[in-house]
Amino acid sequence: MANTAVADADSGLTGAELAARYGLTVAGERPTLAGYTRQLWSYRHFIAAYANAKMVAAFATARLGRVWQVLTPLTNAAIYYLIFGVILNTKGEIPNFIAYLCVGLFIFNFTQTAVVQGTQSISGNLGLIRALHFPRASLPISVTLTQFQHLLTAMVVLVAIVLVTGEPLNLEWLLVIPALLLQSIFNVGMALGMARLGAKVTDLKQLMPFITRTWMYASGVLYSVDNFAKHLPGWAQTIIEANPLLIYIELVRHAMLESSPLTSSTTRLWLVGAAWALAAFLGGYLYFWRGEQEYGRG
Structure with a gap:
């Protein structure tokens, strides 16, 4: 084989022609989109194991361990209830403000x-x-999977809060499942897109707390969504109502709470929520895949 390759080189074949003849590829070359998707599927067990390991490690040094999965959102809910519900007295605007607030916080x-x-x-x-060597998309996908496992624990607590505060259990609660499924798809796409951005702009992580805090205030987590129509001009209200997190929060609130204000009809919420999930996933996946050969270099 070596003698044959030498003879081919002597015959004047270019490097690209030699590589094609002997099936050689560029190290670290980006695979095709279909090939990359197959690689990811073959690494599904690694993704699940890595997500589980990250979840266990997150609370390994805490004395209460995974109890913090419940205590953290409950503590946040108590603080925001004190500030917005009691001090600012927004609880009077919304029936069952405690459940309304907790749904918004947990979903956000x-x-x-x-x-x-x-x-x-x-x-x-x-x-x-x-x-x-592994498909790098495994990492942001495993992040979303880890957070989904945290969410499942938090949802058990949320169900208890909603029931204790007087909401009836009915068949509409089943709509929480497709709403969370759409949100999970959206999260995967966002995690993929932000992973590539974070790899290119390392200072981005310093800005994320400010970005997410602004996003929370624009998602109607802490107060009635009716305030958008009361205090914003029409164009700004239209932008706010297209906010994907506001939509997913409203879908879950509508399913679990009897009297929850909505910014638009449930049909529109489902259609826009599905569109956001599809656009974020496809856009994030394609954007991340196009940078596959860049990760870890430099």
Whole structure:
């Protein structure tokens, strides 16, 4: 084989022609989109195991361990209830403000944490990336999977809060499942897109707390969504109502709460929520795939 290759080189074949003849490829070359998707599927067990390991490690040094999965959102809810519900007295605007607030916080936190940690999923794992060969999209996807597992625990607590505060259990609660499915798809796309941005602009992680805090205030988490129509001009209200997190929060609130204000009809909420999930996933996946050969270099 070696003698044959030498003879071919002597015959005047170019490097590209020699590589094509002997099936050689460029090291680190980006695979085709279909090939990349197949690679990701073959690494599904690695993604699940890595997500589980990250979830266990997150509370490994805390004495209460995974109890913090419940205590953290409950503590946040108590603080925001004190500030917005009691001090600013917004609880009078909304029936069952406690449940309304908790739904908003729990659902918002699912996306917020997935996006923030997704931003650092490449830049924060350069040692792993440079040591092992695997499709890099495994990292932001595993981030979303980890946060989904946290959400499942939080939803058990949320269901208890909603029931204790007087909301009846009915068949509409089943709509929470497709709403969270759409949000999860949206989160995967956002985590993928932000992972590439975070790898290119390492200072982005410093800006994320300010970005997500603004996003929370624009998502009607802490107060009635009716305030958007009362205090914003028409064009700004239209932009706010297209906010994907506001939409997913409203879908879950509408399913679990009897009297929850909405910015638009439920049919529109479902259609726009599905459009956001599809656009974010396809856009984030394609954007991340196009930078696959860049990760871990430099």
